[in-house]
Amino acid sequence: KAGVTQTPRYLIKTRGQQVTLSCSPISGHRSVSWYQQTPGQGLQFLFEYFSETQRNKGNFPGRFSGRQFSNSRSEMNVSTLELGDSALYLCASSLATYTEAFFGQGTRLTVV
């Protein structure tokens, strides 16, 4: 059974640009959550999607957005990149609400 797949694995962007990250959940999983991991703040929740609807959002600015498609694949977009957005972005999928979350390998974003 394939795990959670995130693409790309690495990205280097310039300040002010925008970026789109992709996440394909485990087959059959309908919930996709996104997290940002930095050395200083640890893992922080960005948002969660279920059946194409954003159900919850963490405490991040509006430059961070996402969406989920009918096949449960999800994308995360960050506009007007700042140096502080450099981080490992992790996607997690769950079969349903309140079940265990399984993480992908992450996308390492570097903003220069």
Add this chain to the structure above:
Amino acid sequence: EDKVVQSPLSLVVHEGDTVTLNCSYEVTNFRSLLWYKQEKKAPTFLFMLTSSGIEKKSGRLSSILDKKELFSILNITATQTGDSAVYLCAVQKYSGGGADGLTFGKGTHLIIQP
């Protein structure tokens, strides 16, 4: 504000030792506590605990939750160098709009020396 605190932040032991990692939490509408192992990038799921006092085991790893005292421990017996990793504790809450995101602790960086 929700809080998840792990201790110790780092730990160095020798192969064969037994280690106990701690996680305490203060959250509203607690639903479950999860443990993950993170070696390079992807946190790997270990346990999900929802009920107090029921130990979950997987090989040399075990974990238990105390909902009265608001903490959990993760035990690793007969440690091996492959157990070296960051161990993350996370709490899930009940939410009217669907599951809230997990609130993570800072992790315990465990190093097993041969």
